[in-house]
Amino acid sequence: MKNYSFLPLGVLALGLLLSGCAGESTSDTSTEGAEDSTQISFIHWRGEDKAVLDDIITQFEDKNPDISVEMTIYPSEQYQATGQRLLQDGSTGDVFTSFPGAQFEAIASAGLFEDLNGEDFVSNFDEELISVGQKDEAQLALPYQLVFNMPVYNKGMFDELGLEVPKSWTEFQAVADTLLENGITPIAFPGADIGPNQFMNSMMMNNAPDEDVFEKLQNGEESLTNEWWVKTLEDFQLLEEKGYIQADSLGTSQDSAMAMVANEEAAMLATGSYHMSALLDLNPDLELDLMAPITVEESEAVYEGINTATFMLAVNSQSEKKEQAKEFITFLSQPEIASHYANETGQHLTVNDVEYESEVLQNTAYWIDERKTRFQPRFLITNAQIEAAVLSSIENVLGGADPMTAAEEAQQLVDENRE
């Protein structure tokens, strides 16, 4: 194995060959502070959090006049394409964020995460929710947000129609039939963008309760042609054929699907808790909660929903300002600061003792510790090409393919991409 100092230039090489691929970036800089202060760089992809993070940074700088924070926000695609590569020379991203899954694995393999084990601020987080940031017994990143990647449903509509949250696949179909009889589409499914990525989680969670199933798929011990995945595809087919998801779902965008739920044309939105505040912006009269379809009989159900700890805070191992970077994470993990962030962004967090003020966050907080949820299975696929193959098989079935045929085609792609 050889070391090369000119690797970053290679990024330029492919980037330029792919001319025209670059997206637009938005960035913001907070550079207030004493002239002799140490400036740290904080990079992430959540443009929608800019205002609250600006405010938090101002508070941090007031309390730590010797440290200033420069925040740069990249659109998520650009963050993946270029942002994280800036970490390599340590000049930017003293504090950075990452997604769980393939991105976390790649950054970990490149050795760009500083091990945070032993840092005091780690205890500010719920220890059960930060395991996704661990690798080889090191705490490489600390997930900040807690998302439930399962359908948001119109609780008010359910109450009005006398519907109970279904506890089995049979009950789910009965509920869906009742909704259809009342002229309501049971599930708005944004198949043109994030629908398959999100809905696959709750659709498969009880068909394959083994949390290692995708690890086994990647190492060849499991196959998409096995019962657990073919059944999941058959369930998707049933949703399509019975009209439980809207017609032309693969052409439906996230915005259109949200509009269906906001207008009460549909009862469920097949995305996740992160859309609840946006739905309420569209229709403040909605009463919302979360509900995953249980695709097995009640006695066989192991899980009730899906959780994902994401927006993983990390310190760049190449940084020369690691102590200051850790100070910033310490600040972010204070309950009062985290509460401010949670309430302003409408997100649940992994930080202990957060106080949720908004009604929707309070009403759904019971999912954090009262319900049996499992970590988002999709993020346990660490090979992005295999993840794409899995998702394609769902699109294939919703496009009219036979579930077994779709599973076989996807398995071929899995075999081609297995490392």
Place this chain on the structure above:
Amino acid sequence: MKISKSIYLFFLPGLLLYAIFFIYPTVSALFYSFTDWDGLSSSFQFVGIDNYERAFTGDTIFRKTIGNNLKFMLVVVVFQTFVALAFALVVLKNTKTTIFLRALYFFPTILSSVSVAFIWSFIYDPSLGILNQTLELVGLGSLAQNWLGNADIAIYSLAVTQIWFHAGQMLIIFVAGLQSIPDELYEVAKIEGATKWQTFRNVTWPLLAPSATIVIAYTTIQSFKAFDLVFAMTGGGPNNSTEIVATYIFDIAFRSYQFGYASAISVIFMIIIATITFLQFKALRSDRISY
């Protein structure tokens, strides 16, 4: 005439830029295509021609992207050339209407690709989109489609957007070509009683060959390199039906962290584009007619 050596200094900035932004990246991509670099690590290993072997024999999606690219290119080249030529013939005269039409036809080209993607995603939306709603309104509801969600037609829907976006640029080239044809030739054709079609077939089209060569070659390259619209409108889906080489390279490099393999595909892609462009120029140049 003796050229001063100092004139070469004028070439220097251009050459330097060319070397930095074309030669160096190309050579680098070629270098990395023989490695397993993940794009993030500070080390890698040489893997010989493994990446190329994988592209040709072990990667179903890559072969599919080539097919998708060819479909996309054929539709775009044929129809964009036809549409641009038709527009050029319409706006050739300098009347108030034609000036307005020129502006109208050229308008899409000033938009950003992201805006175009947003506009056309809305147009194509199966339930809210104006395309299906218009078809319903005029009694052609049976033609309403899931334009971007149907794997059989999504690539053609994208091609229509690409044509709408870029036909205006090609229009300019055709207008310039048409304006360079001497009026005398049209006068002679008129005196000899040629019909409009005969005039177009025997005078206009042959003398437009240089412009057509540029338009077709440029459109080919442009449609092969298409990225933004596809990325923003379908992301390659559904079921990889609109995955083209450029979006696939992006996925491989920046989502799968296989920078070495992505470099190999880029090199193959560059060779394909260069070959097709070369063949096109050769074929179209041999068709040129001089009067």
